[in-house]
Amino acid sequence: MSNAARLTVVTGAAAPGRKRLTSILIHVALIGASIAMLYPLLWLLAASVRPENEIFSSASIIPSSFSLDAYFRGWNGLRTGFGVFFTNSFIISGLSVVGNVLACSMAAYAFARLEFKYKNFWFAMMLMTLMLPYQVTLIPQYVLFRQLGWVNTFLPLVVPKFLAADGFFIFLMVQFFRGLPKELDEAAQMDGCSPWRIYWKIIIPLSMPVLATAAIFTFIWTWDDFFGPLIYLSEMKSYTVMLGLRTFTDSTGESDFGGLFAMSVLSLVPIFLFFLFFQRLLIEGIATTGMKR
Amino acid sequence: MAMQDTSRSSTDHQPVVHTAWSRFWQNDAPGYLFLLPWLIGFLGLTIGPMATSLYLSFTDFDLLTSPDWVGADNYIRMFSNDPKFWTSMRVTMFFVVFSVPLKLAFALAVAMLLNRGIRGLPLYRALFYLPSLLGASVAIAILWRQIFAGDGLINKLLAMVGIIGPSWISNPNYSLWTLIVLSIWQFGSPMIIFLAGLRQIPTDMYEAASLDGASKWRQFVKITLPLLTPVVFFNAIIQTIEAFKSFTPAFIISGGTGNPINSTLFYTLYLYQEAFSFFRMGYASALAWVLLALVGLFTAFSFFTSKYWVHYDE
Numbered sequence: 012m013s014n015a016a017r018l019t020v021v022t023g024a025a026a027p028g029r030k031r032l033t034s035i036l037i038h039v040a041l042i043g044a045s046i047a048m049l050y051p052l053l054w055l056l057a058a059s060v061r062p063e064n065e066i067f068s069s070a071s072i073i074p075s076s077f078s079l080d081a082y083f084r085g086w087n088g089l090r091t092g093f094g095v096f097f098t099n100s101f102i103i104s105g106l107s108v109v110g111n112v113l114a115c116s117m118a119a120y121a122f123a124r125l126e127f128k129y130k131n132f133w134f135a136m137m138l139m140t141l142m143l144p145y146q147v148t149l150i151p152q153y154v155l156f157r158q159l160g161w162v163n164t165f166l167p168l169v170v171p172k173f174l175a176a177d178g179f180f181i182f183l184m185v186q187f188f189r190g191l192p193k194e195l196d197e198a199a200q201m202d203g204c205s206p207w208r209i210y211w212k213i214i215i216p217l218s219m220p221v222l223a224t225a226a227i228f229t230f231i232w233t234w235d236d237f238f239g240p241l242i243y244l245s246e247m248k249s250y251t252v253m254l255g256l257r258t259f260t261d262s263t264g265e266s267d268f269g270g271l272f273a274m275s276v277l278s279l280v281p282i283f284l285f286f287l288f289f290q291r292l293l294i295e296g297i298a299t300t301g302m303k304r
Numbered sequence: 305m306a307m308q309d310t311s312r313s314s315t316d317h318q319p320v321v322h323t324a325w326s327r328f329w330q331n332d333a334p335g336y337l338f339l340l341p342w343l344i345g346f347l348g349l350t351i352g353p354m355a356t357s358l359y360l361s362f363t364d365f366d367l368l369t370s371p372d373w374v375g376a377d378n379y380i381r382m383f384s385n386d387p388k389f390w391t392s393m394r395v396t397m398f399f400v401v402f403s404v405p406l407k408l409a410f411a412l413a414v415a416m417l418l419n420r421g422i423r424g425l426p427l428y429r430a431l432f433y434l435p436s437l438l439g440a441s442v443a444i445a446i447l448w449r450q451i452f453a454g455d456g457l458i459n460k461l462l463a464m465v466g467i468i469g470p471s472w473i474s475n476p477n478y479s480l481w482t483l484i485v486l487s488i489w490q491f492g493s494p495m496i497i498f499l500a501g502l503r504q505i506p507t508d509m510y511e512a513a514s515l516d517g518a519s520k521w522r523q524f525v526k527i528t529l530p531l532l533t534p535v536v537f538f539n540a541i542i543q544t545i546e547a548f549k550s551f552t553p554a555f556i557i558s559g560g561t562g563n564p565i566n567s568t569l570f571y572t573l574y575l576y577q578e579a580f581s582f583f584r585m586g587y588a589s590a591l592a593w594v595l596l597a598l599v600g601l602f603t604a605f606s607f608f609t610s611k612y613w614v615h616y617d618e
Contacts, residue, residue: 037417038424044414045431048489052438054457055447070460118342127335128328137342140350144549144599146575146592150360150585151353154367174345181342206334235440237552242580253442257556260446268450275443286437290430293437297493298500 059273066268082277085270089258091247093274096255100234103165103251107233108226110172111180115225116218118175119184120210124196140178145238153242167243168236172229180225183296187221188214224296227285234281252278361590367583378590389591391566392574398480399570400547403487408539411491415498416528429496436492444486445556449473452482473557476567483553483568494539501535502528533614541606548599551576571595 053072059081061074069075086093121127122134156167175181191214199209215222240251250258256278259271286293336343361378363371382389414432418425438444451457454471462469472478505528513523529536551572554562562569562577575595579588 034422037420037422041414041417041422041428045428048435049431051447051451051457052434054451055443058450067455070457070464114341114345117338117340121335121338125335125338127332127339130335133339133343133346136346140346142545142599142603143350143354144545144592144595146549146572147357147596148350148353149357149592150365150579150589151356152349153579154356154585155348155353171345171349173341174349175342176345176349206338210338231437232440235442237442237555238576241555256442256446260449260556261559271446272450275446278443279438279441282438282441286430286434290433294429294433294496297433297496 081269114175123188411494433492
């Protein structure tokens with residue numbers, strides 16, 4: 012608000028009428044851009060509830076009639092139902108959230124609050140992993156998990172989260188923990204609190220915003236992940252929603268677009284709910300730390 | 305902590321206290337205990353595999369038989385005798401060179417509009433951010449394939465104004481552009497970072513500039529852009545690395561093939577095919593190290609040149 016307002020006060024050049032016109036033009040441009048950006052999403056939603064023959068004949072986002080048939084068809088459109096895929100996705104994402112928040116907050120606490128030998132070296136190593144393309148570790152990891160007999164289980168997707176494999180979240184939490192007043196730890200330490208108690212009773216309760224941000228992004232990224240499940244899960248009963256969708260496009264998708272779009276919409280619902288209820292947290296998370304998406 | 309320890313060790317007359325191990329146990333152990341999960345992961349899932357994959361890149365490993373050392377054959381073949389490698393390199397470079405600057409330009413333009421103190425900022429910001437959040441999903445790639453199909457949404461809309469559009473997805477001249485558009489569509493998160501950066505610029509600088517009669521454009525070029533260069537730099541690095549790693553959209557839209565005529569054969573897609581369709585794991589490891597070298601070179605180059613164009617406050 013203040014930027015533009017103060018500017019015009021100082022310059023005094025823009026006449027009130029002209030300023031009003033500029034403001035209207037900006038809103039028109041922004042509304043137009045919003046509609047253009049959201050149109051594909053609205054069209055997808057419409058395509059999932061409109062009559063099948065209308066999907067390819069209409070560019071409108073208002074269906075001529077409304078039916079949930081495609082959802083029932085799509086839900087059981089493959090040999091294994093989408094109920095199984097959704098359950099799998101929820102299990103994998105849920106466990107990932109627990110693992111990531113726990114392991115990353117522990118590492119972040121060590122980096123932000125404790126002193127130990129070679130700390131700076133390890134911290135630099137952690138930052139290095141942020142830039143590392145996953146392809147470089149992909150094949151040996153695959154061989155390792157295969158030898159452990161973990162292929163076709165959820166373990167290759169979940170265990171790395173319990174080992175804080177995504178350094179980004181450690182970095183996010185280190186930034187937050189460093190902002191907490193150090194006097195709290197010192198006072199607790201005087202009272203004989205162990206580092207573990209300080210972590211669990213002071214740091215964790217005070218860090219709910221950053222932990223929630225990390226939890227939500229972990230959930231969304233794991234939910235969306237396609238590459239990991241593609242490599243490690245080959246039996247349909249262990250498929251995630253993303254793999255189910257991909258199989259749908261390969262097999263029945265060409266004949267049942269309604270069902271495919273209905274399942275696509277369903278797969279976006281959990282992410283959309285997070286957006287709806289936690290967008291403040293998500294946007295702040297991005298603004299303060301520069302999240303990639 | 306340190307003071308407690310020294311006082312204790314000087315009053316105790318046990319020599320054990322002075323050994324390296326007990327010093328470690330008193331001073332460093334808590335830190336290492338908290339770091340343990342990460343440390344196991346770092347050694348077992350990052351450093352170990354990195355070393356292994358470097359070794360495998362000099363072998364003919366095929367997952368089933370044990371790897372045989374082939375020297376630099378994989379690298380030589382890649383650069384001298386593998387047209388598909390060069391195709392995938394060209395596709396990826398094209399994608400990076402066009403998607404990243406366009407995405408950032410959009411992000412900055414919209415952020416500038418939103419930063420003028422307009423009403424409804426939180427709503428606009430949320431709406432522009434939504435595609436960023438959803439965009440990586442398989443569902444969106446499926447939607448994109450439909451939108452740009454011959455009988456898809458885009459051509460329906462074009463037909464209304466009398467234009468008969470091609471089948472964008474199956475035409476090698478346009479297929480890669482559909483992926484670039486998909487990437488630009490997700491300009492929301494760099495936009496949010498730009499918005500946060502724009503807020504940091506003190507308003508009195510603009511006031512002084514307009515008192516001196518500087519035009520809006522000159523203010524943008526002389527004040528906004530220089531002060532925003534750290535954010536531009538940051539966004540450019542993050543988005544470029546992401547663009548190099550992009551996989552899912554190309555995989556879904558081309559059905560895992562990189563077609564038509566390899567026009568969407570991203571480097572990551574080619575690597576996946578080599579590793580998991582043909583089980584040429586040694587060759588795929590070599591591809592991975594070339595990718596790492598590429599990303600590393602790009603990052604080093606950016607940091608090296610940044611001192612000439614990125615403006616940091618003292």
